[in-house]
Structure formats: structure tokens, C-alpha cells
Amino acid sequence: MxxxxxxxxxxLVQDCNFDCNDSGIALQAMDNSHVALVxxxxxxxxxxxxxxxxxxxxxxxxxxxxxxLRAAANDDLLVIKAEDVPDSVNLVFEAKGxxxxxxxxxxxxxxxxxxxxxxxxxxxxxxxxxxxxxxxxCRDLSALSESVTxxxxxxxxxxxxxxxxxxxxxxxxxxxxLEKPDEAVEIxxxxxxxxxxxxxxxxxxxxxxxxSDRVNLSLSAEVPLLVEYTMQHNSYLRFYxxxxxxxxx
Numbered sequence: 001m002x003x004x005x006x007x008x009x010x011x012l013v014q015d016c017n018f019d020c021n022d023s024g025i026a027l028q029a030m031d032n033s034h035v036a037l038v039x040x041x042x043x044x045x046x047x048x049x050x051x052x053x054x055x056x057x058x059x060x061x062x063x064x065x066x067x068x069l070r071a072a073a074n075d076d077l078l079v080i081k082a083e084d085v086p087d088s089v090n091l092v093f094e095a096k097g098x099x100x101x102x103x104x105x106x107x108x109x110x111x112x113x114x115x116x117x118x119x120x121x122x123x124x125x126x127x128x129x130x131x132x133x134x135x136x137x138c139r140d141l142s143a144l145s146e147s148v149t150x151x152x153x154x155x156x157x158x159x160x161x162x163x164x165x166x167x168x169x170x171x172x173x174x175x176x177x178l179e180k181p182d183e184a185v186e187i188x189x190x191x192x193x194x195x196x197x198x199x200x201x202x203x204x205x206x207x208x209x210x211x212s213d214r215v216n217l218s219l220s221a222e223v224p225l226l227v228e229y230t231m232q233h234n235s236y237l238r239f240y241x242x243x244x245x246x247x248x249x
Contacts, residue, residue, distance in 0.1 A: 001046070001211070002078060003069045005237055008208035009038050010062040012201075017113050018058040020082075024050075024235070029113065036201050037224070037240040039118065045233035058082060058089050059111035068104045118240070123218040123226070124193040125152035128186040129172065131209040131229070134217070137170050138206055142199040144168050147244055151194045152219060157187060161199065182213045193219045196244040202227070205239045 009027075016029040024043040030036065044050040072078065072093040079092040086108055093102040137159050141148050145163035152158075160169040177184040209215075211229045218226040224240040231237070 001042075001231065003072070003074070004208070004210045005040060005042075006062055006065055006069060008205075008211070008237060009040070010066055011204055011207070012036060012038055013062060015059065015061050015109055015111050017111050018060060019055070020052055020058065021055040022052060028118075035198065035242050036204075037118075039238045039240070040236070042231075042235045043233045046231075046235050053084065056082060056084075056086070057111075058086065059109035059113075060089065060106060061109060064106055068106055071102055071104065121218070121220060121223055121226075122190070123223075124189070124191045124220040125157075125218070126188040127152065127157045127172075127217045127219075128184070128214055129157075129217070130183055130185075131206075131212055131215045133172070133185075134215050135206040135209050138199060138202045141168050141170070142203050146199055147196050148199050148202065149194060149196045150217070150219060150225075151192075152187065152189060153192050154189050155187065157185070157217075193221060195219055195221070195225065197225055197241055198244065201239075201241050205241075208237050208239075211237060 012031045013029040016027055019026045019028075022044065024041055024046065027038070027040040029038055068091060073095065075096055077094040077096070079094065081090040081092070088105040088107050091104045091106065095101070138148070141159060141161035144166060145161035148159050148161045150157065150159055155174050156171055158169060158171045161167060172185045174187040175185050205227045208229045211231055214230070216226070216228040216230070218228070222243070224242050227239040227241065229237045
């Protein structure tokens, strides 16, 4: 799970603090252009055991963490340890049969990062759809244009892109698939909404597709789009993306 989370965000954010407290390990960071924000929470229930004596921030370079995580097999057990005043974090990978144990230390960084309060928002529209569908739409439309307009009505969500070589539109009708709920398209609508976003960022967010079968898109006028992937134990990875306005194309 940690491998997938880091792979999903390492191209957006280079250095960030992993904030460890009683509720779990949280991360919040903006990309360099301040267009996108990533917010992650791995709840304490995701770990067994989970012990923390005081709140601590582990400043880590994600490129370095990626290199170390490559040493782990996907089904290895991961143990994360840090001292009370750490200058490094210790990662231990234990093979399932316990016949191989690998141990690495990553030097920590002092990262001055303000924690942004993300306000609770009552969104005008929330769309829940399969991650594979969202990934395909973003990838296909990015071949045409740098931006996509997302249009939500009561029964339909449309993705439309236009560029030099032509234009494309994908429409999904709300359909509760009772036999295969993971394939259903659900739309919760308070009011119709139409907003335009950068496809480069959305394609980047889709790198988190391996974390969940479903993705939630929440939209409202003049506030960032929320793209949320939920994981076990109510853990989540969330991306926020500012809409394009007028000549901001």
C-alpha cells in the first residue's frame, strides 16, 4: 500500500513531512506550482501494532523513499521505526516466510511545511465511478487537449476536451449496477456544475488507481475539484485541483 501511495504522489511532490500522531500517519503537500494539493491519511488501524509516544514529523525525500521501497516485495511486511528525536527513519522489510529481513535507514530532512486547513465543503456534485473508467477517460482525452471540461447533471457526467487535432466527449449515465457495484456510476447532485481542469494533473492523479476500485470526484463552482481514493480502515489519498478560469487556459 505504501509503495502505491508514494508512486502516486512522487511526481507531484518531492519532499514532504509524514506527520505521525495517535490517529495515524498523515501527509499534506502542494505541488511546486500551487495548483494541486495532496492529502493522505493512513489510519492507525492500518498498522498492527501501532505505537507512538509523541507526535512527530518525518521529513522525507520521496525520490529516496521510492528507491528504498523498490527493495521490498509487494507482500513483504513493513516495519517503520523512528527515535524520539530522529535524524533518520528505519524501514524493515520482512518476507512472509520470515526467511529474509532487509533493513534500511533513510536520512530525514527538516522541511518547513505549513499545514493547510482544508475547509469542509458541501459540493454541488459528487460522482463515484470505477477507477479504470476515470483513468481511461483522462488518458484518451489528454491526447487531444491540455484541459477537460467536466459537466454534471442529474443523470449524466460528461468529460469534454478540444484541441488542435479535434475534440472528444465521453458521457457516463448514472447506473446502479446491482450485480457488480464496483462498476456502477453514481451521481449525487445538489445543482448542475460545469468546470474545466488541467488534464496533465488528472492523468497524474490516476497513478493512484491501484489503491482502490472506485474513485470519487466532488465538484463545486470556484472551489478545487476533490479526487478521492479510499483504502482499507477509512484511510484515503485525496487530490485537490484548482479549476481553470477564463484565460487561464
